[in-house]
Amino acid sequence: xxxxxxxxxxxxxxxxxxxxxxxxxxxxxxxxxxxxxxxxxxxxxxxxxxxxxxxxxxxxxxxxxxxxxxxxxxxxxxxxxxxxxxxxxxxxxxxxxxxxxxxxxxxxxxxxxxxxxxxxxxxxxxxxxxxxxxxxxxxxxxxxxxxxx
Amino acid sequence: xxxxxxxxxxxxxxxxxxxxxxxxxxxxxxxxxxxxxxxxxxxxxxxxxxxxxxxxxxxxxxxxxxxxxxxxxxxxxxxxxxxxxxxxxxxxxxxxxxxxxxxxxxxxxxxxxxxxxxxxxxxxxxxxxxxxxxxxxxxxxxxxxxxxxxxxxxxxxxxxxxxxxxxxxxxxxxxxxxxxxxxxxxxxxxxxxxxx
Numbered sequence: 001x002x003x004x005x006x007x008x009x010x011x012x013x014x015x016x017x018x019x020x021x022x023x024x025x026x027x028x029x030x031x032x033x034x035x036x037x038x039x040x041x042x043x044x045x046x047x048x049x050x051x052x053x054x055x056x057x058x059x060x061x062x063x064x065x066x067x068x069x070x071x072x073x074x075x076x077x078x079x080x081x082x083x084x085x086x087x088x089x090x091x092x093x094x095x096x097x098x099x100x101x102x103x104x105x106x107x108x109x110x111x112x113x114x115x116x117x118x119x120x121x122x123x124x125x126x127x128x129x130x131x132x133x134x135x136x137x138x139x140x141x142x143x144x145x146x147x148x149x
Numbered sequence: 150x151x152x153x154x155x156x157x158x159x160x161x162x163x164x165x166x167x168x169x170x171x172x173x174x175x176x177x178x179x180x181x182x183x184x185x186x187x188x189x190x191x192x193x194x195x196x197x198x199x200x201x202x203x204x205x206x207x208x209x210x211x212x213x214x215x216x217x218x219x220x221x222x223x224x225x226x227x228x229x230x231x232x233x234x235x236x237x238x239x240x241x242x243x244x245x246x247x248x249x250x251x252x253x254x255x256x257x258x259x260x261x262x263x264x265x266x267x268x269x270x271x272x273x274x275x276x277x278x279x280x281x282x283x284x285x286x287x288x289x290x291x292x293x294x295x296x297x298x299x300x301x302x303x304x305x306x307x308x309x310x311x312x313x314x315x316x317x318x319x320x321x322x323x324x325x326x327x328x329x330x331x332x333x334x335x336x337x338x339x340x341x342x343x344x345x
Contacts, residue, residue: 020331032234052269069232071273077236081215081228096322114176115238121240122169123182125280130169132207133188140182143226149305 028091029054029072033079036066038148056090061085062109076102077106078149083148089129093118111144114139166202171228172217174198177236186211193227209212237345238265239323242300244338246283249295251303263307265344274309276301278318281328281337290320 031037034085040059041047054060054070062068062084069079074093080086090103100122106129115137119126125136130146173195175181184195186202191210193202199222200214200269204295242255265279266272278297280289297316321330324337 031270032271033232036230049303051273054207067228067232069234071234073275073345075237075239077234079229079233081226083182085228094320111227112226112233114191114233115182116237119182130204132168133171133186133204133211135171136185136187138183139176140180140184141174141176143174143222143229144169145171145225146169147167149168149213 002037021135025104026055027045027053027069027073028056028088031068031070032068032077035068036063037061037068037080038063056088056091059085059087064133072102072116073101074100074118076119077112077114078104079112081110084111086111095121096123103127105129106144106146107131108146108148110148112141115139115145167205167212168188168207171195171204172201172222173214194257218344234345235269237343239341239343241336242267242340242342243335244296244340246281246335247292247332249292249299256303257305259307262271262304262342262344263309266304268308269344272309272312272313273303274303275341275343275345276314276316276339277341277343278316278340279323279325279336279337279339280319280321281332282321282328283333284334286320289320293320294318296338296340300342304342 008057021090031048031050031054034048034050037048038045038061042054062080062082064082068081071077085111087105087106090101092099092101100118102118119137119139126137126145127143131149170206171184171186173184181198186193186204187205188207188209188211192209193211193214195202196215199217203212203215217259240258243252244250245252267272276297278293280293297318301314302315325339326334326336328334342344
């Protein structure tokens with residue numbers, strides 16, 4: 001009886017973990033490397049730590065000595081140097097239903113991107129916008145610099 | 150932008166820094182993709198590694214791609230490149246048909262996954278279950294889920310922290326090798342483990 005109870009509890013835990021990102025349903029990426037970097041989310045600004053979650057519509061930024069490296073759910077990576085700002089405007093990773101897109105907005109600073117599964121499966125749907133241009137990417141690594149406006 | 154406009158008005162075009170520039174690079178596996186830079190006035194396409202495309206303003210066409218030196222790349226992007234995360238690593242594990250039993254060969258690759266996870270800073274591990282297209286949607290969804298769970302359990306048993314693992318399952322969706330419905334395909338009876 002006791003054993004069956006424990007089993008049930010274990011099963012409940014297992015089920016909870018099964019839902020992708022159950023604990024943080026909005027998680028689309030994680031911070032891997034960080035130095036004086038911040039996130040503006042829902043009107044509040046927080047300092048970022050290693051392994052912190054990244055969510056849709058986050059505004060990521062770095063200070064004068066800052067740097068940030070992040071990985072996204074599709075395996076793409078983005079890193080940024082000092083005095084940089086970037087917003088994740090769109091991130092859809094649902095390969096089963098062919099719903100795949102990633103749109104970021106590089107507002108200022110220096111960036112290094114490497115494409116992931118979204119770029120591989122839906123190469124037309126990966127876009128980086130800057131204040132002056134639109135960059136369409138077909139599965140590759142690339143660097144972006146945006147002068148402060 | 151304003152400073153740039155002032156310089157333009159003064160007729161001193163030289164020294165007007167580009168507002169944005171893009172450098173196409175090869176992927177970690179050496180492949181080079183394609184980049185298109187667009188403004189209101191036109192576009193430029195880059196298909197070879199290490200040219201730079203510059204844009205002065207939204208109302209100017211992007212300049213044709215030109216060469217950029219490794220020194221300049223290092224001086225502008227050095228700090229961003231220094232913190233670039235390592236490329237994620239994916240392992241595929243395969244199963245006997247209709248079951249969540251790993252093939253013997255796949256079973257032997259579990260320690261390699263543990264070793265990679267241990268070597269990874271803050272590993273964020275995606276375990277994704279898949280099935281081939283033999284049978285209905287429901288049964289394949291169930292099998293893909295059982296496979297993913299079996300792999301998670303096996304990884305946790307070898308010492309991978311459970312908290313680092315997120316499980317999902319795709320039934321017959323997102324096959325590694327696309328087939329017609331009902332075709333047995335061992336390479337689609339898989340669980341992919343991606344360490345990010």
